[in-house]
Amino acid sequence: xxxxxxxxxxxxxxxxxxxxxxxxxxxxxxxxxxxxxxxxxxxxxxxxxxxxxxxxxxxxxxxxxxxxxxxxxxxxxxxxxxxxxxxxxxxxxxxxxxxxxxxxxxxxxxxxxxxxxxxxxxxxxxxxxxxxxxxxxxxxxxxxxxxxxxxxxxxxxxxxxxxxxxxxxxxxxxxxxxxxxxxxxxxxxxxxxxxxxxxxxxxxxxxxxxxxxxxxxxxxxxxxxxxxxxxxxxxxxxxxxxxxxxxxxxxxxxxxxxxxxxxxxxxxxxxxxxxxxxxxxxxxxxxxxxxxxxxxxxxxxxxxxxxxxxxxxxxxxxxxxxxxxxxxxxxxxxxxxx
Amino acid sequence: xxxxxxxxxxxxxxxxxxxxxxxxxxxxxxxxxxxxxxxxxxxxxxxxxxxxxxxxxxxxxxxxxxxxxxxxxxxxxxxxxxxxxxxxxxxxxxxxxxxxxxxxxxxxxxxxxxxxxxxxxxxxxxxxxxxxxxxxxxxxxxxxxxxxxxxxxxxxxxxxxxxxxxxxxxxxxxxxxxxxxxxxxxxxxxxxxxxxxxxxxxxxxxxxxxxxxxxxxxxxxxxxxxxxxxxxxxxxxxxxxx
Numbered sequence: 112x113x114x115x116x117x118x119x120x121x122x123x124x125x126x127x128x129x130x131x132x133x134x135x136x137x138x139x140x141x142x143x144x145x146x147x148x149x150x151x152x153x154x155x156x157x158x159x160x161x162x163x164x165x166x167x168x169x170x171x172x173x174x175x176x177x178x179x180x181x182x183x184x185x186x187x188x189x190x191x192x193x194x195x196x197x198x199x200x201x202x203x204x205x206x207x208x209x210x211x212x213x214x215x216x217x218x219x220x221x222x223x224x225x226x227x228x229x230x231x232x233x234x235x236x237x238x239x240x241x242x243x244x245x246x247x248x249x250x251x252x253x254x255x256x257x258x259x260x261x262x263x264x265x266x267x268x269x270x271x272x273x274x275x276x277x278x279x280x281x282x283x284x285x286x287x288x289x290x291x292x293x294x295x296x297x298x299x300x301x302x303x304x305x306x307x308x309x310x311x312x313x314x315x316x317x318x319x320x321x322x323x324x325x326x327x328x329x330x331x332x333x334x335x336x337x338x339x340x341x342x343x344x345x346x347x348x349x350x351x352x353x354x355x356x357x358x359x360x361x362x363x364x365x366x367x368x369x370x371x372x373x374x375x376x377x378x379x380x381x382x383x384x385x386x387x388x389x390x391x392x393x394x395x396x397x398x399x400x401x402x403x404x405x406x407x408x409x410x411x412x413x414x415x416x417x418x419x420x421x422x423x424x425x426x427x428x429x430x431x432x433x434x435x436x437x438x439x440x441x442x443x444x445x446x447x448x449x
Numbered sequence: 450x451x452x453x454x455x456x457x458x459x460x461x462x463x464x465x466x467x468x469x470x471x472x473x474x475x476x477x478x479x480x481x482x483x484x485x486x487x488x489x490x491x492x493x494x495x496x497x498x499x500x501x502x503x504x505x506x507x508x509x510x511x512x513x514x515x516x517x518x519x520x521x522x523x524x525x526x527x528x529x530x531x532x533x534x535x536x537x538x539x540x541x542x543x544x545x546x547x548x549x550x551x552x553x554x555x556x557x558x559x560x561x562x563x564x565x566x567x568x569x570x571x572x573x574x575x576x577x578x579x580x581x582x583x584x585x586x587x588x589x590x591x592x593x594x595x596x597x598x599x600x601x602x603x604x605x606x607x608x609x610x611x612x613x614x615x616x617x618x619x620x621x622x623x624x625x626x627x628x629x630x631x632x633x634x635x636x637x638x639x640x641x642x643x644x645x646x647x648x649x650x651x652x653x654x655x656x657x658x659x660x661x662x663x664x665x666x667x668x669x670x671x672x673x674x675x676x677x678x679x680x681x682x683x684x685x686x687x688x689x690x691x
Binding site: 185187217218222234307320327 | 619620622626627631641644645646647659
């Protein structure tokens with residue numbers, strides 16, 4: 112076993128043996144288990160983010176603005192390509208573009224924060240005072256998933272402990288680098304620099320960078336996402352995330368915390384009645400014990416009535432929503448009249 | 450392309466003058482801006498007193514380098530063009546060397562024809578003056594211009610420029626095209642023992658030592674007696690047990 116400086120690596124000796132043992136009994140650990148809420152599933156009354164009904168509603172609300180999804184980006188300059196197409200070919204190309212856009216709009220997972228790791232495996236007092244640095248031992252077997260990789264740290268005091276989540280992420284990035292991810296997270300994700308980002312309306316970019324840099328259940332990922340959603344909700348900049356893959360996560364966050372008023376007003380201003388009904392349906396799915404949910408279920412309300420019932424009982428900014436609703440109805444009336 | 454560039458330069462030189470039209474030499478033929486206040490000869494004139502350190506023009510913009518880009522002096526010198534526009538390297542032959550010079554300032558003295566940043570001592574490459582850094586980035590493709598081909602800055606300034614641009618990007622003042630990393634699909638289970646809680650070993654729980662031989666155990670009497678017999682000549686009278 113050769114150990115060098117602050118990092119070491121094993122050549123298939125001690126730490127590989129436990130992973131082989133664990134892999135021999137895969138049924139015990141459920142190696143292909145789907146996330147933390149796999150066990151909850153249908154037995155839990157509260158719907159999860161991954162439920163099909165929820166995903167359909169969120170996808171409908173995200174919208175599909177092809178111009179925004181495939182907008183031009185800064186890259187190497189090349190001469191433009193022109194294609195002459197018939198109507199049928201154009202429809203075919205649009206259909207393909209819509210499929211690609213659906214793939215691009217696939218929502219990143221929303222998970223709970225992971226539990227910190229702080230297990231001590233051994234205490235070797237005899238090693239105390241022999242070294243001045245920590246040694247990190249990483250299992251580099253290529254075929255195991257990163258979540259099953261053993262990474263341990265030997266402290267100068269002789270204690271052998273499991274590496275914490277941040278140390279794990281750093282080591283895995285050093286040995287198995289992923290594109291767009293840095294070993295040490297950039298300074299931009301700290302709270303004081305996020306303010307600069309929000310001032311420039313770069314919410315989508317910072318969320319894309321966050322997905323590239325952090326794991327979905329890391330506290331930094333969750334913190335950055337929550338700060339972004341809070342800022343959007345504070346300044347009502349919902350349109351920045353519409354037609355992106357982050358819109359579903361934002362709606363899920365807002366509905367769970369019952370902060371849907373701003374979003375409702377924004378949708379009414381843009382005349383998106385279907386989106387308002389989807390939002391209210393989702394709200395009732397997540398909070399079935401509230402007043403308007405019961406009324407809606409009894410009366411099987413649709414459209415504007417649903418909104419009215421919702422506004423009466425659940426919203427804080429009742430006046431604004433009534434106003435927006437009135438304006439929408441007038442707009443509909445004038446457009447149908449003319 | 451060279452013809453188009455020279456035509457553009459002539460047009461700018463002829464028509465780009467604003468304010469009082471006086472016989473002004475074009476930018477690249479002028480004395481380096483900011484150099485007029487600097488004494489030319491190396492011997493200090495004995496009668497002229499040294500400038501009081503309270504008003505040091507060079508360090509005036511050191512803390513807030515973006516202020517210089519708003520001044521009239523900057524506008525008069527550069528106008529709307531980037532600071533490297535019109536700078537021409539002096540080299541032998543038609544093909545310039547692949548790298549610009551290493552540095553324009555050696556032992557406090559500047560070379561002849563210093564690069565666009567070294568010739569103006571009010572320009573500082575700081576990650577906060579984004580307007581200056583933007584002049585060195587292509588607005589269409591987002592790459593930093595090459596020092597040999599386009600800007601002509603010395604290698605030391607180019608290194609500082611790349612560092613400043615990276616720092617500005619880290620702080621969110623400049624934005625690269627963020628690479629598209631698709632939403633992760635892996636399962637994020639935390640049930641594998643590599644990342645979940647392992648119950649600590651029974652020795653740790655009881656507080657006992659990790660290996661039994663960490664603690665002091667009295668050796669068997671026969672072994673002690675044997676050793677005492679062997680080293681009888683060297684034993685001190687008290688004979689410590691450890």
